[in-house]
Amino acid sequence: MRFLKFISEFFKHPKQVGAVAESSGFLARKMAQHIGQATNIVEFGPGTGSVTKEILRHMPQNSRLTCFEINPNFCERLKKIKDSRLKIVNDDVQNCNRYVEQPDCILSSLPLANFNESEKERIFTLTSKSKTYIQFQYNPFLRPTLKKYFKDVKIKFVPLNIPPAFVYISKNPRDKIYHCENSSEQKKQACNLNA
Ligand SMILES: C[S@@+](CC[C@H](N)C(=O)[O-])C[C@H]1O[C@@H](n2cnc3c(N)ncnc32)[C@H](O)[C@@H]1O
Numbered sequence: 001m002r003f004l005k006f007i008s009e010f011f012k013h014p015k016q017v018g019a020v021a022e023s024s025g026f027l028a029r030k031m032a033q034h035i036g037q038a039t040n041i042v043e044f045g046p047g048t049g050s051v052t053k054e055i056l057r058h059m060p061q062n063s064r065l066t067c068f069e070i071n072p073n074f075c076e077r078l079k080k081i082k083d084s085r086l087k088i089v090n091d092d093v094q095n096c097n098r099y100v101e102q103p104d105c106i107l108s109s110l111p112l113a114n115f116n117e118s119e120k121e122r123i124f125t126l127t128s129k130s131k132t133y134i135q136f137q138y139n140p141f142l143r144p145t146l147k148k149y150f151k152d153v154k155i156k157f158v159p160l161n162i163p164p165a166f167v168y169i170s171k172n173p174r175d176k177i178y179h180c181e182n183s184s185e186q187k188k189q190a191c192n193l194n195a
Contacts, residue, residue, distance in 0.1 A: 002048045002077075009047075009073060016070065018111020022047055023136070026160040028054035030167050031107050031134050035059050038105035038132065043067040044093045044123075045109040049078050055107060056083050066100050068093045094122060105132040112137060124149045133170045138163055146170050 002022060010017040032054035035041060041059055046052045046067040055065055066087045069075050075090040089099050093110065106127050112120055112135070127133040128149035135142070136158075146153045150170035158165045 002050075005073070005077060006048050009071060013071065015111070015114040017047070018114050019109075019138075021162045022050045023109065023165070024158075024161040025050070025054070027051075027136060027158045027165050027167070030156055030158050031055075031136060032058040034132060034134050034169050035105050035107075036132070038103075039063045040100065040103045040105075041065045042096065042100055042103040042106045042130075043108070044096075044106065045069060045111075046078055046088075047071075047074050047109065049081055051107060051109055052078065052081060052086070056081070056086060059085070061085075066096075066103075068096050068099075093126075094119075096126065103130045105134070106130045107134045109136055112142070113139065120145070127170075128172060131172060133168075135168045135170070136165050137168065138165055140166050142166075142168055 006022045007020055010020055028051045031051055035055065035058050037060055039060065039062060041055060041063055043052055043055060043065060046069050052065070052067055059065060064085050064087065066089060067078060068089050068091055069078060070092050072090050075088055078088045108127070110123065112123070115123070124145070133150065140155060143153050143155060146168055150172050152171045154169045156167045156169070158167060
């Protein structure tokens with residue numbers, strides 16, 4: 001049933017969904033295993049929740065997970081996942097700073113190949129404020145762009161997915177991250193994607 005839901009949403013919004021099938025368990029685990037001890041975790045583009053469920057399995061008990069999904073039909077399905085640590089937000093990721101401050105770890109399945117340059121720049125500016133940013137893509141060409149925003153970028157290949165995928169694990173040292181909890185002015189400067 002999840003397969004039918006996913007593919008029917010793909011036919012309605014092909015560029016936004018960006019994939020014909022949800023991510024495999026192999027891909028979801030490859031992403032979630034890099035969460036470490038993060039406590040304020042954010043997911044971009046959870047879809048039907050295959051990565052979301054793996055994040056919940058891997059994350060520490062005292063962590064919270066906030067998911068941003070633009071498609072309301074996917075949100076209805078995600079709300080069936082019962083876990084008090086999980087919050088689903090039906091909004092564009094570009095508004096994420098209205099809901100969460102300074103995530104430690106961002107996991108994203110956004111179809112970046114369908115985003116224009118300024119949208120991508122806004123996403124990377126936002127994600128580079130977190131210590132760890134984990135993104136999957138179907139191509140191996142994202143590393144040079146990510147290196148402009150992150151000190152350390154690793155790529156893992158996941159063959160057991162339709163289609164095979166690449167997971168990018170990008171990290172910035174803690175002292176290079178701009179903290180935005182102090183004043184609302186600082187928060188605007190550091191986090192406002194719409195600026
Ligand atoms: C490739 S699918 C991945 C779904 C799921 N995480 C998986 O791996 O099976 C991309 C998801 O990103 C969502 N999405 C695309 N653009 C978005 C945006 N600007 N804000 C929030 N979600 C977005 C789509 O609705 C879709 O659910």
